[in-house]
Amino acid sequence: MCKALIAPLAVAIAACLASAAALADSSDSARVGDIQYGNALDPTGWAPLLWPDPRGFSWLHAGMMRTPSGVLYPYPPQRDDQGSPLYKDSDWVYGGFLQAGWLHLSGDTRAEFFRQYAGWKSGIALGLLALYADNPKTGQYVEFRGSRLSGDDQYYRLRAGQYGNYKIEAFWRVIPHDVTTDAYPLWNGVGSTNLTLPAPLVPGGSTPAQVAAVEKTRPRQTIGLTRRRAGLSFEDKLWGNWIGYVSVVNEKRTGTRLWGGSMFFNYVLPDNGGILETVRPIDFSTTDIGMGLRNVGNVWQFQLTYTGSFFRNHKDRLDFQSPFQLSNVAGVPQVANIYQGQFSLEPDNDYHNLRLELSRDLKWNGHLSVAAAWGTMRQNDALLPPVTCTGTGGVFISPSANYTFDCADWNTTAALSQKTADARIDTGLFDVKAVFHPTPKFGWHAGIRWYREDNKTNYLAFNPLTGQYGYISENGSQGSVVPGEVGIFDPRNPLYWSYVTQVRAIPFGYTDSILDTGIDWRVSEADTLNLSWSFDRNQPKYRERKLVNEQRIKLAWVDRALGKGTLRFSYEFAHRDGGPYNYDPYQPFYSTALPGFVTPPLGNAAFTTDAMRKYDLSNRIEHKLRAIVIYPIGDTATISGVVYATRDNYGAALGRQATRNRGVSLAWDWQPSPATSMSANLGRDDSRLQFSNVNDFENLLGQAGRDNPAFGGPLYPFANQWADDDRERDYNAGLTLRHDFGRVRADLGYTYTYALGKLGYVFASPGALSTTQQPFVATVGNGFPDNHYHINTLQLGFDLAFTRTLGMRVFDIFETGNFADWHYLGLQNSLVIDHKVYTDLGPHPHYRANLLGMMLNLKL
Amino acid sequence: MIFASRRSGALAVPPLACAVLATGMALAASAPFDDLRRQPPVHGDAAAGAAKAVVCAACHGSRGTAVAPTFPNLAGQSETYLYVQLRAFQDGARDNAVMKPLAANLTDRDMHDLAAHFASLPPGAARPVAQKSPRGDTLFHDGDPAAGVPPCQGCHGPDGRGPRPDLASTAPQPAWSTFPALAGQNAPYVLEQLKAYHDGTRVGTSNDRVMQGVAHNLSEADMAALAGYVSSL
Secondary structure, three states: OHHHHHHHHHHHHHHHHHHHHHHOOOOOOOOOOOOOOOOOOOOOOOHHHOOEOOOOOOOOOOOOOEOOOOOEOOOOEOOOOOOEEOOOOOOOEEEEEEEEEEEEEEEOOOOHHHHOOOOOOOEEEEEEEEEEEEEOOOOEEEEEEEEEEEOOEEEEEEEEEEOOOEEEEEEEEEEEEEEEEEEOOOOEOOOOOEEEOOOOOOOOOEOHHHHHHHHOOOOOEEEEEEEEEEEEEEEEEEEOOEEEEEEEEEEEEEEEEEEOOEOOOOOOOOOOOOEEOEEEEEEEEEEEEEEEEEEEOOOEEEEEEEEEEEEEEOOOEEEEEOOEOOOOOOOOOOOOOOOEEEEEOOOOEEEEEEEEEEEEEEOOOEEEEEEEEEEEEEEOOEOOOOOOOOOEEEEEEEOOEEEEEEHHHOOOHHHOOOOEOOEEEEEEEEEEEEEEEEEOOEEEEEEEEEEEEEEOOOOEOEEOOOOEEEOOHHHHOOOOOOOOOOOEEOOOOOOOOOOOOEOEOOOOEEEEEEEEEEEEEEOOOOEEEEEEEEEEEEEEEOOOOOOEEEEEEEEEEEEEEEOOEEEEEEEEEEEEEEOOOOOOOOHHHEHHHOOOOOOOOOOOOOOOOOOEEOOOOOEEEEEEEEEEEEEEEOOOEEEEEEEEEEEEEEEOOEEEEEEEEEEEEEEEEEEEEOOEEEEEEEEEEEEEEEEEEEOOOHHHOOOOOOOOOOEOOOOEOHHHEEEEEEEEEEEEEEEEEEEEOOOEEEEEEEEEEEEEEEEEEEEOOHHHOOOOOHHHHHHHOOEOOOEEEEEEEEEEEEEEEOOOOEEEEEEEEEEEEEEEOHHHOOOOOOOEEOOEEOOEOOOOOEEEEEEEEEEEEEEO | OOOOOOOOOHHHOOHHHHHHOOOOOOOOOOOOOEOOOOOOOOOOOHHHHHHHOOOOHHHHOOOOOOOOOOOOOOOOOOHHHHHHHHHHHHHOOOOOOOHHHHHHOOOHHHHHHHHHHHHHOOOOOOOOOOOOOHHHHHHHHHOEHHHOEOOOHHHHOOOOOOOOOOOOOOOOOOOHHHOOOOOOOOHHHHHHHHHHHHHOOOOOEHHHHHHHHHHOOOOHHHHHHHHHHHHOO
């Protein structure tokens, strides 16, 4: 009886949901591009078309349906006919909608949080253009959708096909991403590969006062990038149950990004060196190719896919000038003026992956799936010379203490052991899963997953011109300030034969095996239990641990006996441990492993303290708790709440100690009729990260005991320990209201976000501080000033209908923000502090911005 | 509640069309439409109705059994169903050249009483057939999921004598009393109505919209099989 009743209900529901489903940009194997098409004006991409149908949810009943958990389904979007015939007696019908008009910006419209992902621009804008034509008799269709806020913020998508046969999709979109709108780069050439200092600054010869004076005259710029994406895909039913597809997507990213530019330490040596916030170019393109073949039979299912990704960087280096003079701390005055720096940026690289999946049904309502994949990532870009300097770098103290180097031996590709990178990482995957449901009340699943990342890169930093190993650090600046800190190892030269430096690329990789199993048990009509267990065995290569094991057990309970409500509760416990911890596994890749290395009488300085544990490898105990309650209020409202907490404790004396996350959220949804809907939400999330470390006893670095890694030893005394406590608390609230008055529709939205950041610290003694800060210990306090980020956004809109086909939308978005962030303290006075040059002034401390829009609505 | 006339069920509407046509424009009322989803059961005076049913008897018979198979039997039919049909004839939500003028001058009291009268009459016997249609039986009890056809018994009852709702269910309840009994109904009449649903010419009530979605995927042969089957119940 019940079954019989459900069937017609299902048909009616399906009929009413058909249009709602059409609005979901659901993904499938042949999809290209993005799952979601939208912009800041309309993140959904469909808002003008989403007004609920006044006819309601179903012709069968006036009430609302809920999900099995009790959440109200949204009313289906309105529709009023099937479109117009394309021409007389045509089987094709067409329809469309256009929303276009004018946007007007006012206030602090350059505020970065107002523009972060929005290409707002005063002027004409296309809110939405949607067109379709289809043939109900043949199942053929063509759809188009597009929107344009400005040249940097627009999207267009075309789909065509025939249901059950083939489909084609093409898209093009431009997405903005501004990082800061308050940047004052010191350099000329921002966006290029060569940053030069503006006159009258002299590279390597300017004082901080001169640099600050010029910096104040620099124009404000926006730092950010624009993504231009285009794609094409085709899927076709080849024969029988065989379906093939191919897709190509190309994304081009252009713009700029805040970057670095170190010319040796400045904190340790005030009035020396240089720490520069430069700007690097972004000029990438990535082409993704996918193709596949699948067969969905009655018993077996088969899928073979190839995925390729090809990254190209059209600006693969950044040269920059430093304005400051370097001065050597010992020896005769510096012989070469090192003021030029260079970064090698991301290399071109290729990725290929071939994956085969087979699955079939089994007895006991079971299903088996097997997947195997092989992939490879490769890059073989031409390598850049180690330095760009000319002349003689380094420091000359005496003929027997000559720490100079000839730039000509290093500023050529002849100084490289190989001309190209020849880097390669291969991956392999094998995955088996089985699921059985022998009875409606009981289910069991098990799986094994094996994955390997095999890094075959083997680069040796060897200069055949000099016979030396290593890499001249920071374009020679470091060795031109501190004698001997050139960055090279030379087994023939006593000045360098004990120098510890990395000489080989470390081919990090790992093998990961996961075994998991679990059961589902419906204890009663109202209660379901799920218990699962997994064992993860990770074997990293060239890491501090060769084996890391993690066991995880999860218990979930779903209860529908809470009145009309649903409770979902889950608890998860995980325990991680592993093999012995080696605090310095990198020796094979350092000069200490090379023939001719001479261990100094005092031994090599310890790589780090033996008590340090890296967080991804240290022992860990994790607890996770989550409870979700969904409670229907009458026929038209739902209240829901989520409470969660996660607690991680790490077995480490030094390193990450613990993390805590917890949160609570409440939401209320009300849909009294298709004409009215309202929702409100409140949330709070707290996170905490505790970390501890120890400062090395810097005065000991030239003395006995420097090779002792023990925490509590002479190099890492307990007195030098410090700890920080990083807390963040986020609040959010939101309110939405929509009402259809008939010829006028109104929508209101409000969102509030507030993030509070607190970073506190404690230290055992002034020895925990950098030597440069120890004299100021009395002013250090116990934490940084709190960070505050407030944003309020209010949106109000009216849709007016003049006729059945013509209307207007008038709307306003008003946003305010208030920020206080210690990272940017002091920069308002000057972006130049000693030998440090900053570019980003940070977010506007206060801003108010407004967007007023008037759009014409036209049904086509 | 009155809505604009629409001619097809949602299942037939292609995806983007549904979205594109939600234009944000106000809908203008242009055709009568009876929304029966909140229709409560009605109760009239059967005796008073008997006195008012003289004209009806010309087609539907003095005991509610139609004089010709192209007319529906009314005896034993759901009282609320009969009432909402009379109201639909009167307000134009259901179009019929004969019934429209007859219903035009009825008061709401008249319609209640007439409905009560015919509902109180004992239903006629099933039409004897040599063999019930197997296809009709299947469609009636199981539907045809592959063709998108739900079983009729879900709303009209397993024996065709009206719905047997699960009133304990927490799901929203349809207006069950507005669903008709089908058992013993005249086959030509049933076939004509199924065709009207299928062709989109009977769409003036919310129940018609449900039937429109059901009949949309029925072939002519299936409609004939169903009509024959329900008349044999």
